[in-house]
Every structure is written in C-alpha cells, then in structure tokens.
Amino acid sequence: AQKITQTQPGMFVQEKEAVTLDCTYDTSDQSYGLFWYKQPSSGEMIFLIYQGSYDEQNATEGRYSLNFQKARKSANLVISASQLGDSAMYFCAMRENAGNMLTFGGGTRLMVKP
C-alpha cells in the first residue's frame, strides 16, 4: 500500500488565490513527521514546512500552512496568495519512527496562472 498519496497530479491556480495540495499518509507509528518540499524545474528540493505527529498546532511558515488532520491521516499544504514563482512540483513526505529515511508521495505539479 502507498504510504504517501497525493491524488492531484496537476493543478492550476490563479495568481493571488489560495490553493490546497492534498496529502494522505498511512502509518502505524505513533511518532512520525510530515514534510512538504517544492521542486522547481531546476530540480533542487526545497524544504517548505514540517509537522510532527505530536504537534497540536498546525505548522505555518510564511505563506505556507499545513492542515494537519491526524484522525484522517491527512496533511494538506495550503499556499496563500499564490505567486508565479510557486509554479513547481510539490512533494509530501513522511519520516516514520522506525527509520530515518523519507518516503515521498508522487507529487503534485502546481501551475500558477497570471
């Protein structure tokens, strides 16, 4: 079974609007961490935001916020006030307690329209 599922292969959003990128995960660990990364066309992997499984507050980093719903096992990324530079591939990833590696979802390609 997929550990990280991103159901939106591609999305369009109008500049200045907010957009939500979906991520659901599957783990039996009590302690785990969830990450979102941005990968522009240049290829580098840019860290955006992190949520720990025991964090009660949703993580926020500037225009990025993580809508963490533990019971539903979802960790959606919300980007407010989209900018043209936000056009990129976005990956959700999880680190489980059992190991140190990240498991990535299939990614969502976001395209911001002017």
Add this chain to the structure above:
Amino acid sequence: AAGVIQSPRHLIKEKRETATLKCYPIPRHDTVYWYQQGPGQDPQFLISFYEKMQSDKGSIPDRFSAQQFSDYHSELNMSSLELGDSALYFCASSSSPRVPYGYTFGSGTRLTVV
C-alpha cells in the same frame, strides 16, 4: 549559509561505465542520505550514513555502493551503469538521524547514461 554540496551537477556516462557522485554535508552535520529520482518519479531512498556507519538501506542496487568518510563527506559509487540509472541523485544531510527538521537537500547530480 553553507548548504549541502553535490558534485558534479551533471554527468554523462556510457552503459557499463562507472560513476562516482560526491556529497559534502552542511558543516557539523553527521548524517548523510542518498536518494534517486527517476524521470517523472518521486525520490526513492537509497542509503544513509551516521557517523561514518551505514544506518539505513533502501532500494539501492547491488551495483551501487556508498561510504561516508572521516570528514563526513559521502560518495556514491555506481558500477556497470544501465540506461535505467539515468536519474537525479540527491544527497541530504542532518545534524543527527533523529532531528525532525534535519533534512537539507543538495541540488542534486543529474546522471545521464547513454
């Protein structure tokens, strides 16, 4: 701030040749991770090292080997290259295997096997 340095940025090799990718972690980071991202794929964990010892192993082919040196830099050695090895290879580092924010990725090495 110093980031994770990977070299070379691009590499073209022929089938059956050997390639060596290098990763220089952020200063004082003692844990290094290697990932492989095929075209249109999500990154897949290969292997990690903590304090110069292998700490986790993922889907790394037997033709590949890696090590971490006394200065904490790491090298991924790939032999008998196949066309399917063409991918973006990421290295990431963290200050310990258990730091949730730990992952900082390098810009990647793009390997093309012809």
